[in-house]
Amino acid sequence: MGLTFHKLPFRSFLFFALLALFSSCSVLNFTSVKNYPANKAFVYENKIDLTGNISKDEKKRLSEELVNYWDDSLKVPKIQQFGIFYKIKNPPVFDSANINRSVSLMNAYLNSQGYYYATFADSIRIDTVKDQIRAKVSMAIEAGKNIKIDSVSFQLGDTTLQKLTKEVEASTLLKKGEPFTKSLISAELDRLVSVYRQNGYYRFTRDDIYAEADTTDPRLLQLTLDPFKQAQIIADAAKDRRENPTWDFTIFKRPTTDSARLKQYYIGQMYYYPETKMTDIPDSLLKRTDFLDTTRRGITMRYKKGLFNYRPLREHTYLRRGSLYNENNYFKTINTLGQIGAWQQVDGRPEIRGGDSLDIYFFLVPAIKQNFTVDLEGSRNTADIGLGNLWGISTNFAYNNKNVWKSAIQSLTTLRTGVELSLLTSNQSRLLQTFLINVGHTYAFPKLIVPFKNWRALNRLDNKKTLFSVNGSYVDRRDFYQLRSLVTSWGYEWKKGNNMWLYKPLNIELYAIDTLDGLRKLFVDNPFLRTSFNSGRVISQSLSLIRNFKNASNPDKSHYMRIGIEEAGGIFGLISSLRDEVYRYIKVEAEYRASLKMRKTELAYRAFAGVGYNYGNDSTRDKTLPFFKQFSAGGPYSMRAWGLRQLGLGSSRRSEADTTSNSYRDRFGDLQFEANIEYRFPLTSIAGVKIGSALFADIGNVWNIKTNSLDPDAKFSLKNLGRDLAIGVGTGLRIDFSYFLIRLDLAYKVKDPARQYNNGWMDKFQWSENRANGLKVNNYALQLGIGLPF
Known part of the structure; x- marks a missing residue:
């Protein structure tokens, strides 16, 4: 028996929309009060109503901040x-x-944001509920006009400082017509101090510079003997102050008797202590004389055991002897050495020597050189058709060496073994469905190993690495195929600002597949699959970009973007002897994630799109990508209402044609689109373990991009996009142990392209349904995962 809904598609969302609405209902309707003063008025609610001629985003920002300026009482x-x-x-x-104290605090905050003409009006409402006397306080605030910057000038009183300031004046944060805030003035002063400290002014600090605002209207300084004209001038100035208030700003250097503050310093000698202990005191190390010294190019390494070579220290030093002290390069040296991995902590100390020389001392605490870890992973999904009811269990062994050959080279050796078990009770279903084992080894060199040298552009890159890796794996998909692979690559990784780049100029992958009886039977019914399951070689290059950043206007909103492109066979496929041996394709992926953190909740969303095109001429593999390069959807991290690799292709029902429980139903395609949205909120906390929940929706599918006459519904087509998109909604539990998170999601298929009625939309709620061929399919999935889905 099912619960009947109206057949219009949007009505299918009504139930889930009500769930979301219920979670955002009026707070007061679900508020209880404990330990209140009986028969005395107590603060039950406070509210701020901000008005004024300000933008929507500015109003939201100010309103959220003003809440923090209520008096504690x-x-x-x-x-x-x-x-x-x-x-x-x-x-x-x-x-x-x-209330008056709250007005003072809020007014002070608005002043700091450039609003000096705000007005406040408070109101109090008393409600009585039994012995509760509830006071509801409201504050109506008219923000008034924001002060604008009219002009900016610099008077440093020092020729060199004035010249440096003039050179970077175009980069000032104080622009004519921009709103004034104290934080903006503070940021401009910090910018100038940073400029000076990048040009040798080691002892120049924020205390040596200040900004002064001139609020006087120049018209009021005009002398006139006509009292009517003077009155008009005063009236005009008052009107402009109300309608368009502006201030002039001047940056001054404070007078000082310490001439060293205005002295430019040059880099002298640099000393490294790469074997520093966590308990060592720098002053004691500087006095010790029992170190061995190695000095080259103005850099001295002091050590006892000889655990490190000199070269990685020199290669990651961005200061040069005899050059002006640059604070940015000083901290870049510290941060880069700390990011290599060979040292767990890096500190520095500049010391003035002589008149204008600055010696730099670096103290580096080595990280634990070697470690061994073992991880156990588990996942489950119960969205079965055939093999959908699976437990996945894997064990990962990892050995890490953080200082190979004493050169701060990282090495990682991994062994991964796992199985997929079927929980079906059918006699036709094997318990062990998949067995896999993978062995890999990677070297990460802390520099870019390139054939050309002295390319200055490389010095502007951060966290540079050269990566060399080798991986071998074996996958046994019982009754269907056995896959052996060997993959090796050479690549470069670097960071610039918020952008992380990875370029692999050479990636070689060798694959050998043995097709078993189960897969050979599928080839008879679907010859199109044969082009995906082929042995072959991949010789490719790839480039990927990852960018993480936060909104400048809203630091609670974070963004993640990933773009990747892989090209295979473009060059080696032109060699006649390799033409029939290598795959030739191009594959592009793009992913975007965003997260908006609110006071206690979070709204997260994600979009992913990927497409691959096989442009080879080999008749055995010219239809699609090889299956190990194709896309799939479903499982704990993708389209959660479907089982692992169980969605698609398009609105095709071909994989459901075989009703036997042990049939092969994995689905791979050349094109994928997916979008997800999730509203996360806390539930409670038990013994320090945070328990949360989420409401989510997933939409997407997987397609082929070339026509298969035996399965035309698997091909992507814009005119069929509405029909082919799958939609799932659900909720779940998140158990957060701080160091890892267990996630249990229950998702329901609102729209399933494989449904043969109502264009795939749900018209009545039911946990399962029978296809036309008698196959029973669940309309839900229970997913167990580790960590958040995105």
Whole structure:
């Protein structure tokens, strides 16, 4: 028996929309009060209503910040529980005298943001519920006009400082017409101090510079004997101050008697202590004389055991002897050495020597050289058709050496073995479905090993690495295929700002596949699959970019972008002897994630698109990508209402044609689109373990991009996109142990392209349904995963 819904597609979302609405209902309707003062007015609610001629984003920002400036005695100690319930515990007794203190605090904050003409109006409402006397305080604020910057000038009183400032004046943060805030002035002063300290002014600090605002209207300084004209000038100035207030700003250097503050310093000798212990005191190390010394090019390495070579220190030093002290390069040297991995902590100390020389001392604490880890992973999905009810178990062994050949080279050796087990009770279903084993080894050299040298552009890159890796694997998909592979690559990784780049100029992959009886039977029914399951070689190059950043105007919103492109066979496929041996294709992927953190909740969303095109001429592999390069959807991290690799292709039902429980149903395609949205909220906390939940929706599918006459519904077509898109919604539990998170998601198929009625939309709620061929299919999936899905 099912619960019938209206057949219009959008009505299918009604139930889930109500769930989301319920979670965002009026807070007060689900608020309880504990330990309140009986028969005395207490603070039950505070509210701010901000108005004024300000933008929507600015209003939202100011409103969120003003909440923090209520006087402590007017703040409501409210705790959220189970996502929709709130509890007020020990509310303060209401005293109207505290409102004036709140006005003072809020006005001071608005002044810091450039609003000097705000007006405040408070109101108080008293509600009585049994013995609770609830005081609801509202504050109506008219922000007024924001002060704008009219002009900026610099008077440093020093010829060199004035010249440096003039050179970077175009980069000033104080632009004519921009809104004034104290934080903006502070940022401009920090910028100037940074410029000076990058040009040798080691002792120049923020205390040596300040900004002064001139609020006087120049018209008021005009002398006139006509009282009517003077009155008009005053009236005009007052009107402009109300409608378009502007200030002039001047940056000054404070007078000082210490001439060293205005002296430019040059790099002298640099000393490295690469074997420093965590308990060592730098002053004691500087006095010791029992070190062995190695000095080259102005760099001295002091050591006892000889655990490190001199070269990685020199290659990651961005200061040069005899050059002006540059604070950015000083910290870049410290950060880069700390990111290599050979040292767990790096500190520095500049010391003035003589008149204008600056010796630099670096103290490096070695990381544990070798470590061995073992990880156990598990996953489950119960969205079965055939083999959908699977447990996945894998064990990962890893050995890491952080200082190979004493050169700070990282080496990682991994062994991974795992199985997929079928939990079906059918006699036709084997318990062990998949067995895999993988062995890999990677070297990470802490520099870019390139044939050309002295390319200055490389010095502007951060966290540079050269990567060499070798991986071998064996996968046994019982009754269907056995896959052996050997993959080796040479690549470069570097970072520039928020961008992380990875370029592999050479990637060689060798694959050998043995097709077993189960797969050979599938080839008879679907010859199109044969082009995907072929032995072959991949000789490719790839480039990927990952970018992480936060909104400048809203630091609570973070973004992640990934773009990758891989090209195979473009060069080696032109060699006649290799033409029939290598795959020739191009593959592009793009992913975007965003997260908006609110006070206690989070809204996260993701979009992914990928496509691959096989442009080879070999008749045995000219239709699609090899299956180990194709896309798939479904499982704990993708389209959670479907089992692992169980969605697609398009609206094809061909994989459901065989109703036997042990049939092969994995689905791979050349094109994938997916979008996800998730609203995360806390439920409770038990013994320090945070328990949260989420409401989510997934939409997407996988397609082929070339026509298969035996399965035309598997091909991507814009006109069929609405029909082919799958939609799943659900909720779940998140158990956060801080060091790892266990996730249990229950998802439901709102729209399944494989449904043969109502264009795939659900028209009545039912946990399972029977296809036309009698195959029983679940409309839900229970997914167990580790960590967040995105």
